[in-house]
Amino acid sequence: MPKLSNIIDHPVMKSFIFFSIFRAFYGVGILVVTYFVDRETTIPWWLFLLFSMVFSRILFRLIKQRRGDLNTDS
Numbered sequence: 001m002p003k004l005s006n007i008i009d010h011p012v013m014k015s016f017i018f019f020s021i022f023r024a025f026y027g028v029g030i031l032v033v034t035y036f037v038d039r040e041t042t043i044p045w046w047l048f049l050l051f052s053m054v055f056s057r058i059l060f061r062l063i064k065q066r067r068g069d070l071n072t073d074s
Contacts, residue, residue, distance in 0.1 A: 018067070019060065026056055 007013055030052050038045040 022060055022063065
């Protein structure tokens with residue numbers, strides 16, 4: 001089991017797991033918002049999704065920086 005523990009404790013693996021969890025929750029939220037944008041506004045759904053892709057990368061980068069700042073404080 002120490003080998004598995006070493007793999008899970010590796011910074012790249014931690015980042016991958018964090019990114020996967022982030023994308024899962026963010027993806028569900030985007031699906032719901034896209035449905036309402038498509039039904040209730042005149043904004044094309046593909047334009048909203050394009051904006052969402054850019055926004056999600058910026059948001060994830062900010063979360064990673066914030067998370068890194070919190071890890072260095074302890």
